[in-house]
Amino acid sequence: MERKVRDLVDIAAPGEPEKKPVIIGFQKRSKSYWDSIFVGHNLHLTPHGWDFTNNKGPSQLLFTSTGLLEYIEKKSLRRFNCKSINFHECDFNGEFVSEVSRHEISFGKCSFTKCDFGGGVWRGVKFSECKFDRCSFTMAEFQDCIFYECEWIDITLSGTETKLPNTLISNPDKFISAAYTNLDKKILSKYSKNPSYQKMRLEGTKAKFSRTLLKNAENHGDDDAYYGAVKTYLNQSLKSKLHQSKYEIMHGKGFVGHGMNFLAACLELLLLNMSGFVNCWGKSIARPAIIGILLTLAFGILYGYMLDDFQKGLIKGFDITFLVGYTKYASADNPVNIQALYGINAFFGLWWYAVLVPTLINRISRVN
Template identity: 35%
Template sequence: MTKVEVVPNGGHQNSKKTVSYWDPVFQTADPAMFQKASWDFVRNGGPRLAIFDAAELKSPVKIERIHFENCDFIGIFPEYSKFSNCIFEKCDFSNSTFTMAKFNSCRFKRSSLSTATFQDSEFRDCTWEEIGLSGNTTKLDGTIITNPTKFIEAAYTAENPNEQNGQTSTKRYQRARLEITKSEIARAIYQNHTRKGSDKDYYECVQLTTIQSIKEEISHRTIENISPNIKIPKLLFNKVLNSINTIDMQIIILVLNINAWGRSITRPLFFGLIIISLYTAAYCYFLRIALLDSIIMSLDISLVAGYTKHSSTLDGTLKQILAVSNLVVGLIWYAVIIPTVINRISKVR
């Protein structure tokens, strides 16, 4: 856990600002300049270089339209605290705990949520820019985030300015570590949305977690490849596996966009109609088959029911190519539409 020490002049010493080069609040301000601040914002709508200690609160806070800049939040906050339309710029939430708190339409800019705990809280319609996260110490148990993809994409890291040649200072290493962290956080958010939140956010979490899990695999091998002790065969093998994973990810994205990652039944139905229409036109134009027979042939093969009925080894090359491609596309469509319908009917997340 990041060390925070309150010093006699009211300021504090925070190792994130002086040591943790990967954190967005690193070197944003001199820790000695911070002073404990009051929770009264009647005359102070833009606090700077302030420490807000939850120990001074006896009841939940309800704060609106305050711009916090270079501020630190520490302590265990009263349940049901609420922040609306606030800006948190270069703020550090280390060693803070929020339970059943709500952040509505807030902006988090270059702020750190690592070593912070948010229990059964909500971040609704917030915006995120360069935020610090930790897969181990950012706790989001039961917490809902209504735009999880933007939250994960905003995760921040940086190189060590004092170690230009070390393994841990390279951009590749830091980016790989960041992708692993993003995957860990994405899984935590996904678990939360399986129990609560909207269907829209849940299916966005499905997409996010699926993609990040593949990126995590690639990142682990990337870190292994950076090691100076890795053997050439292992290095080449890892590169091949990473290429395969990258192709896998693109195929998954392409296929699961058919049903909007589980959100839509209409899209795969429409996709099925397009398949049948295109192959009907192909059979009519290229094979000179009558329209009604072309529709039946396209429908039978697309539904994976009549391939053998309409194709044989005696057919010409063009007909076999069209029939096989129709079968493959139909199999993909069939594999998507059936689970989608079952999932939507059963309402099981």
């Protein structure tokens, strides 16, 4: 059943020629100042069917699930594939259900610009290589849907009103990066808000959705999406802490405590991305193995140059990097610079080992 979210307006008065009913959408465009579709006034949207034979670029129209169902039944379709249609300032309202036993619904290479999905519930629908530019997903629900290789630009999400149960997004990093909030000082000042507060809230919303996307990716067989979600969640959770600490410091709330949290998050973010690069965020075993070999060779060549014997240098590099012979070379009699070099070599070896082994175990455990 469609959500009752719009009111009919502009109905013809008695004695006047009959006008086609027009519909005013959600108040997002006129009142939701943080939304990407906010323009300061409402749009008059005309209900439209789903036959795009003569209209490849629908603009300022309302599309309903009831209209789609009627079109599917009229054409006796088992599959409705909306392909290469450019929607501009359109709204989607109702419950769109895609079922293999009845009818499948999919969108391929479509473009959605300044569209509002907030009036719809989508179940089992697939969007392939679609573009979403300045679209609003607040008050929208996508259940068991797939967004495959879609392009995202300035989309609006709500941590409490956008639902994505068991929905797979193949490029979660781009989806999260595209999340938008209005940072225009003139507009925000009218509502007693400021850009730093809006940015802080946005980063928190991104962190929440990153965790949701990771949980959803665990239930699907797309490894690229899963490890992409791992990278996105780990980074975004720290970025959220960074922006929150920064906001609190700027407003004089616990400078020392939040300052320490800020520095700790920065360090953690650096180490996390270095480690993530080594094992491709858990996806690759080959990359850390190759990096381990290169690390051993690099220190081995350096030791060979110092000893004027590259064979012994390579053996020494292997012993220290893998920590199997560190004690043979570490001595209090060595110069400080040599002790520091051995320590750096051992540290990188230990760090590499700490990345490789859990990666291997995690890959085996995930398969099981």
